[in-house]
Amino acid sequence: MIYLKTDEEIELMRVANHLVGATLAEVAKHIAPGVTTYQLDKIADEFIHDQGAIPLFKGYNGFPNALCISVNENVVHGIPGAYQLKEGDIVSVDCGAKINGYCGDSAYTFEVGEVDPAVKKLLQTTKESLYVGISHAVEGKRIGDIGNAIQHYCEDRGYGVVRELVGHGIGKEMHEAPEVPNYGKKGYGALLKSGMCIAIEPMINMGKKNVRFDKKDGWTVSTADRKPSAHFEHTVAIRPGKADILSTFELIDQVLQNK
Ligand code: MG
Ligand code: MG
Numbered sequence: 001m002i003y004l005k006t007d008e009e010i011e012l013m014r015v016a017n018h019l020v021g022a023t024l025a026e027v028a029k030h031i032a033p034g035v036t037t038y039q040l041d042k043i044a045d046e047f048i049h050d051q052g053a054i055p056l057f058k059g060y061n062g063f064p065n066a067l068c069i070s071v072n073e074n075v076v077h078g079i080p081g082a083y084q085l086k087e088g089d090i091v092s093v094d095c096g097a098k099i100n101g102y103c104g105d106s107a108y109t110f111e112v113g114e115v116d117p118a119v120k121k122l123l124q125t126t127k128e129s130l131y132v133g134i135s136h137a138v139e140g141k142r143i144g145d146i147g148n149a150i151q152h153y154c155e156d157r158g159y160g161v162v163r164e165l166v167g168h169g170i171g172k173e174m175h176e177a178p179e180v181p182n183y184g185k186k187g188y189g190a191l192l193k194s195g196m197c198i199a200i201e202p203m204i205n206m207g208k209k210n211v212r213f214d215k216k217d218g219w220t221v222s223t224a225d226r227k228p229s230a231h232f233e234h235t236v237a238i239r240p241g242k243a244d245i246l247s248t249f250e251l252i253d254q255v256l257q258n259k
Helices: 007-030 037-050 117-134 143-155 250-257
Strands: 067-071 074-076 090-099 102-111 167-169 176-180 197-200 203-205 211-213 221-223 229-231 234-237
Touching: 007 037, 007 090, 007 102, 007 234, 007 250, 037 067, 037 090, 074 090, 074 203, 074 229, 090 229, 102 117, 102 229, 102 234, 117 143, 117 197, 117 203, 117 229, 117 234, 143 176, 176 197
Parallel strands: none
Antiparallel strands: 067 074, 067 090, 074 221, 090 102, 167 176, 167 197, 197 234, 203 229, 211 221
């Protein structure tokens, strides 16, 4: 069942997603060599609660923290902990929050100090692929059009597109129908209708597409070839002609420009 949101609900979604963007910007201020991923999580957890919101990931199927923090070869679902960021790392931060009964979900991959140019390129391409996907998230197109566009944009540039993890519908629940894969066939999948809200989130690998699931911690997904992976995510509302991007990277960009 795909829930179409009213205009009022979409404005509530925008509030939740703006808060997520503000949280990621707060985290961005503190990303530096020597900082632990647990410290970043604590900053986000407090920030979300201070705004009267609830972190969505904490307690989700037993996940222990407010953020998923995935460094270098870790793709998604990394658990914050004692790891200290170091110069040259990349760190994917995924954040979800609920306020006024509606959910926000967005992710950004940050550079720690000076990063290898080839890795920078991976981040840039992944971010670009997110906007390529969003350009197909319009009324009358299909879910497969979004995935197909992301897949070809990344594969044409030699990157691997993760298959095991996908984007999703979002609203009162963090994960609603439909699934939004980052691969697929043009003209296939659910028809996009105005008022559908979806999270589009390319997870793109420097090397091969294959991933492994950590059996010890039960959460962390990493690349099978141990090469780096990037993750960018926006929540958007389907509209005629052009998607309405409900989450924001603007606050993050302001922080990064002043660093
Ligand atoms: Mg997310
Ligand atoms: Mg998501």
